[in-house]
Amino acid sequence: MRAAEEIRHTRAQFGIVLVAGLREIWAHKFRSLLTMLGIILGVSSLVAMSALVAGMEKGAKEALVAIGGLEKIRVESQELPPDQRHLTDQAVGITINDVYALAKNSTLVTRLSPEMRLPATLSANGKTFRPWLCNGVWPVALEMSEHVIAHGRMINDIDDEMARNVCVIGTATRDQLWGSPEEIGREIIPVGETVYINGMPFVVVGLFQHYESEQDRKERLARELAPPEAPGGGVARDRGRRFGGRRGNFVFHLKNSTVYLPLNTVWMKFRSGLSFSGLGSSFQSVGGAGGATGDPRLSTLEMRIAGVEVLTEALQQVRNVLMSTHKGIEDFSFRTQEDWAEQINVFIRNARLSGVLIAGISLLVGGIGIMNIMLASISERVREIGIRKSVGASGADVFVQILVESVVIAVFGGIAGLAASFGLVQLLASVSPTENAPIVQASSLLIAFGFSALVGVLAGVFPAIKAARLNPIQALRYE
Amino acid sequence: MPLVELRNVSKVYHLGGEEIRALDDVTLDIETAEFISIIGPSGSGKSTLMHILGCLDSPSQGTILLDGVMIHNASSRELAAIRNRKIGFVFQFFNLLPKLNVLQNVELPMIYSGVGGKVRHERAMHALEQVGMANRAKHRPSQLSGGQQQRTAIARALVNNPRIIFADEPTGNLDSHTGEAILQLFRNLSQEGRTIILVTHDPEIAAVTPRRIEIRDGKVAEKVDIKLAGLDRAPIPTAGDITSLPDACR
Numbered sequence: 214m215r216a217a218e219e220i221r222h223t224r225a226q227f228g229i230v231l232v233a234g235l236r237e238i239w240a241h242k243f244r245s246l247l248t249m250l251g252i253i254l255g256v257s258s259l260v261a262m263s264a265l266v267a268g269m270e271k272g273a274k275e276a277l278v279a280i281g282g283l284e285k286i287r288v289e290s291q292e293l294p295p296d297q298r299h300l301t302d303q304a305v306g307i308t309i310n311d312v313y314a315l316a317k318n319s320t321l322v323t324r325l326s327p328e329m330r331l332p333a334t335l336s337a338n339g340k341t342f343r344p345w346l347c348n349g350v351w352p353v354a355l356e357m358s359e360h361v362i363a364h365g366r367m368i369n370d371i372d373d374e375m376a377r378n379v380c381v382i383g384t385a386t387r388d389q390l391w392g393s394p395e396e397i398g399r400e401i402i403p404v405g406e407t408v409y410i411n412g413m414p415f416v417v418v419g420l421f422q423h424y425e426s427e428q429d430r431k432e433r434l435a436r437e438l439a440p441p442e443a444p445g446g447g448v449a450r451d452r453g454r455r456f457g458g459r460r461g462n463f464v465f466h467l468k469n470s471t472v473y474l475p476l477n478t479v480w481m482k483f484r485s486g487l488s489f490s491g492l493g494s495s496f497q498s499v500g501g502a503g504g505a506t507g508d509p510r511l512s513t514l515e516m517r518i519a520g521v522e523v524l525t526e527a528l529q530q531v532r533n534v535l536m537s538t539h540k541g542i543e544d545f546s547f548r549t550q551e552d553w554a555e556q557i558n559v560f561i562r563n564a565r566l567s568g569v570l571i572a573g574i575s576l577l578v579g580g581i582g583i584m585n586i587m588l589a590s591i592s593e594r595v596r597e598i599g600i601r602k603s604v605g606a607s608g609a610d611v612f613v614q615i616l617v618e619s620v621v622i623a624v625f626g627g628i629a630g631l632a633a634s635f636g637l638v639q640l641l642a643s644v645s646p647t648e649n650a651p652i653v654q655a656s657s658l659l660i661a662f663g664f665s666a667l668v669g670v671l672a673g674v675f676p677a678i679k680a681a682r683l684n685p686i687q688a689l690r691y692e
Numbered sequence: 693m694p695l696v697e698l699r700n701v702s703k704v705y706h707l708g709g710e711e712i713r714a715l716d717d718v719t720l721d722i723e724t725a726e727f728i729s730i731i732g733p734s735g736s737g738k739s740t741l742m743h744i745l746g747c748l749d750s751p752s753q754g755t756i757l758l759d760g761v762m763i764h765n766a767s768s769r770e771l772a773a774i775r776n777r778k779i780g781f782v783f784q785f786f787n788l789l790p791k792l793n794v795l796q797n798v799e800l801p802m803i804y805s806g807v808g809g810k811v812r813h814e815r816a817m818h819a820l821e822q823v824g825m826a827n828r829a830k831h832r833p834s835q836l837s838g839g840q841q842q843r844t845a846i847a848r849a850l851v852n853n854p855r856i857i858f859a860d861e862p863t864g865n866l867d868s869h870t871g872e873a874i875l876q877l878f879r880n881l882s883q884e885g886r887t888i889i890l891v892t893h894d895p896e897i898a899a900v901t902p903r904r905i906e907i908r909d910g911k912v913a914e915k916v917d918i919k920l921a922g923l924d925r926a927p928i929p930t931a932g933d934i935t936s937l938p939d940a941c942r
């Protein structure tokens with residue numbers, strides 16, 4: 214490359230050239246500052262955008278773990294494909310039979326968790342609450358959905374076998390029925406209390422731990438550690454409250470308002486009130502809750518597979534089993550978290566792309582600004598260049614001098630941009646939701662700074678070549 | 693061997709189809725330690741000759757040997773290196789860099805020959821002492837008189853210890869008294885054994901040099917002032933083809 218060739222042939226010491234460049238920039242302070250503005254904007258937007266994306270990525274990953282990770286697959290009922298429409302009467306839906314068949318035949322499935330959803334209203338303590346999820350489950354659901362029992366116990370096999378009226382609830386339900394720790398100043402543990410589910414008495418045997426994002430937990434701990442606030446402080450605290458008394462990610466809120474009952478209990482005691490989620494509910498209601506075979510019909514079937522890497526094989530295996538139990542009727546579909554993860558990835562990729570675009574355009578504009586000012590600067594300094602050449606400066610010396618000035622402007626702009634980016638990130642942090650608080654990464658700082666230097670080089674090359682090629686005699690004559 | 697050997701050198705400019713022969717078949721030799729004036733009317737080609745001798749420009753035709761090196765077809769990088777080490781220029785309009793002080797201006801040629809800071813400073817101060825400007829080292833060119841600026845320019849031309857110093861109308865922008873002082877400075881440098889070429893259109897200035905090269909319409913004619921030459925040093929070994937045209941002698 215010509216530039217590299219030029220630089221190799223310069224004899225002037227770099228320090229002197231650098232000082233000359235700094236002197237030149239200092240001589241035109243205001244002009245240089247304006248020139249840097251483009252780079253400042255480019256660098257700070259690059260850093261801020263990547264911090265924002267990193268924050269979103271982290272929030273999404275936490276949420277993904279909270280809902281059970283990538284190894285989880287859901288089987289859902291689905292309307293029949295067009296060529297099988299005439300078989301609708303014989304569609305059985307997903308039943309407990311499928312669970313047993315899968316347990317026996319699908320080697321790649323490690324856990325099976327049938328769920329029977331119950332549209333429920335809970336009442337206790339004179340209050341009522343409609344939880345997001347009230348499911349009849351097997352004990353394995355605890356592990357399946359990454360739940361943790363904080364107090365009491367999970368429903369067990371005996372509860373299920375005997376169809377006992379027991380339930381495990383989350384903190385959102387507790388907060389609604391008995392009050393949250395923030396409101397009443399102490400934590401109520403309703404284990405042993407009675408709660409009425411659709412009018413039927415149930416004993417609360419366990420309480421899930423409170424689920425929240427990293428960020429929320431830190432904030433909550435900080436609040437709890439802080440000395441008691443003045444009466445006015447309560448207002449600020451209320452403002453941040455969403456979703457049942459605590460601010461936080463939607464996913465975490467849903468998880469907190471889960472109620473688990475034994476599967477058999479739901480099957481035996483709420484037979485008529487079951488809901489079948491998914492597209493199939495309209496036709497399933499025709500056959501009644503009993504289904505064509507009389508098996509308990511499940512709303513969903515969740516399973517965990519041996520690993521993400523065997524996802525495709527596992528899906529095929531499960532599909533084969535279900536096709537045989539459903540007599541070839543394809544009334545089910547799979548939902549993997551991978552779909553969800555993919556959606557998030559696409560979103561993040563788009564966000565990153567638009568960030569890069571914004572930053573790229575700013576840097577481009579900044580580069581054009583630098584090139585413009587360097588061209589103006591060399592036409593102001595034709596005579597200076599002529600004098601330097603007459604005392605023995607080679608084209609390479611002039612080239613390096615102009616290039617160094619350009620790079621110094623860009624690098625100063627880059628440094629100022631890094632400083633500005635911290636302000637910008639603070640600003641973004643204050644307007645973006647907590648779980649997606651921007652995260653400034655050292656690598657993005659480095660990349661942004663590198664780009665600013667690169668822009669300086671690219672913007673300087675053309676003016677530098679132009680200056681290096683000036684004819685010394687004409688340059689000396691120039692007025 | 694002469695310091696400079698010009699053989700059949702021409703410089704042709706093309707302006708809108710018209711051909712201008714700024715130098716027309718010039719052949720001449722310059723010996724070490726000569727003090728020469730190039731004289732001629734405006735537009736005769738004096739500056740053009742100086743630019744070519746001074747490696748600022750290349751001839752259209754002909755060959756040039758400077759200090760044993762062929763320069764007529766040298767690259768611009770080689771020419772820059774020769775300008776830097778072997779040639780010093782003094783211009784009519786001083787041509788100092790206004791943003792640098794006197795010392796920094798004098799240091800400039802050494803920056804491009806990679807001389808280190810301490811040596812650079814010492815040599816620049818020594819050159820300034822030679823021209824009597826050491827006490828003004830920290831001043832900006834704008835704070836100096838014309839004569840002082842020209843002294844600074846001469847110090848800059850001297851500082852890399854060049855083989856030849858070219859001065860294009862060095863007194864052209866100075867009053868006669870100051871001009872006289874600058875000429876005296878050149879005379880002193882010549883007596884120290886430096887090779888100096890003065891470009892001028894003023895016969896009075898040309899009269900101080902032992903050898904005069906006259907240019908008219910790009911062609912050269914010469915006259916050697918035997919008396920001046922004899923006064924200052926041993927007779928100059930004349931190049932074989934020196935001619936004395938009647939109209940060249942005034």
Ligand SMILES: Nc1ncnc2c1ncn2[C@@H]1O[C@H](COP(=O)(O)OP(=O)(O)OP(=O)(O)O)[C@@H](O)[C@H]1O
Pocket residue numbers: 705706707712713714732733734735736737738739740741893
């Ligand atoms: N770059 C150029 N393009 C075209 N013609 C040129 C160029 N430079 C010089 N000339 C022509 O060459 C001729 C000699 O010019 P030169 O500058 O050498 O004259 P000079 O003797 O130095 O005159 P002066 O005493 O006015 O400085 C002139 O006719 C001039 O117009």
Ligand SMILES: [Mg+2]
Pocket residue numbers: 738739740
């Ligand atoms: Mg001239």
